[in-house]
Amino acid sequence: MNSELTIAMPKGRIFEEAFQMLIDAGFQLPEEVEMSRKLMIEIPEENIRFILAKPMDVPVYVEHGVADIGIAGKDVLLEQQRIVHELLDLKISKCHIASAGLPNTEMDEIAPRIATKYPNIAMNYYKGIGEQVEIIELNGSIELAPMIGLADRIVDIVSTGRTLKENGLVEYEHIADVSSRLIANPVSYRMKNARIQEIVSRLKKIVK
Numbered sequence: 001m002n003s004e005l006t007i008a009m010p011k012g013r014i015f016e017e018a019f020q021m022l023i024d025a026g027f028q029l030p031e032e033v034e035m036s037r038k039l040m041i042e043i044p045e046e047n048i049r050f051i052l053a054k055p056m057d058v059p060v061y062v063e064h065g066v067a068d069i070g071i072a073g074k075d076v077l078l079e080q081q082r083i084v085h086e087l088l089d090l091k092i093s094k095c096h097i098a099s100a101g102l103p104n105t106e107m108d109e110i111a112p113r114i115a116t117k118y119p120n121i122a123m124n125y126y127k128g129i130g131e132q133v134e135i136i137e138l139n140g141s142i143e144l145a146p147m148i149g150l151a152d153r154i155v156d157i158v159s160t161g162r163t164l165k166e167n168g169l170v171e172y173e174h175i176a177d178v179s180s181r182l183i184a185n186p187v188s189y190r191m192k193n194a195r196i197q198e199i200v201s202r203l204k205k206i207v208k
């Protein structure tokens with residue numbers, strides 16, 4: 001019998017596509033998982049258990065080794081820089097990180113303020129282009145910040161562009177492409193290598 005494997009799955013936006021990918025890869029997952037409020041799901045036939053976590057927390061579970069592998073957005077991986085192996089780009093939940101603001105505006109020359117829920121990505125980006133900025137960390141509705149005078153720019157996810165458009169903002173710089181990635185705990189990757197490789201090759205076959 002294979003050793004048990006724990007997989008951390010992100011709840012929310014990524015879940016549905018990731019769940020479908022696992023089914024397409026041949027995992028026997030109960031349909032009712034999608035509707036359930038259960039946070040841990042055992043699949044005895046596969047000797048796998050899934051834990052359902054907030055997207056930002058998936059790399060935490062994997063880094064600590066309580067999950068062997070997991071699925072996380074590249075945005076979260078760039079932001080957190082955790083010690084995990086990135087095994088495969090699943091090419092789902094695609095979007096990008098961009099800077100945006102009110103149209104035809106310059107950033108304040110003395111103390112430009114950047115609102116974001118990605119403080120490290122924003123800081124690294126502006127450092128990289130030689131701008132010294134003040135980061136204002138928010139948890140959501142980031143687009144409000146330039147509209148209400150809290151910040152010169154935001155750094156946030158853009159997918160369809162609808163949120164920017166409906167709030168009268170424009171994109172300035174494309175910072176990074178984002179998609180969901182399969183990640184592994186480095187020790188699990190060594191100790192359960194055959195098991196994990198088997199999952200990677202099953203998923204690789206269905207990555208579009």
Ligand SMILES: Nc1ncnc2c1ncn2[C@@H]1O[C@H](COP(=O)(O)OP(=O)(O)OP(=O)(O)O)[C@@H](O)[C@H]1O
Nearest residue numbers: 011012013014055073074075076093094095157159
């Ligand atoms: N339009 C989008 N907005 C935000 N995240 C997106 C978008 N499209 C794909 N993603 C991916 O989905 C992940 C976020 O998922 P989700 O919005 O469910 O979580 P969340 O930000 O924790 O949400 P909430 O705090 O509202 O529960 C991101 O890490 C990113 O990789």
Ligand SMILES: O=P(O)(O)OC[C@H]1O[C@H](OP(=O)(O)OP(=O)(O)O)[C@H](O)[C@@H]1O
Nearest residue numbers: 140141142156157158159160161162163
């Ligand atoms: O380009 P779009 O397709 O409009 O998607 C981008 C928007 O979606 C996300 O917000 P979310 O819906 O997660 O809400 P939030 O404000 O709570 O972060 C993101 O922060 C943008 O605001």
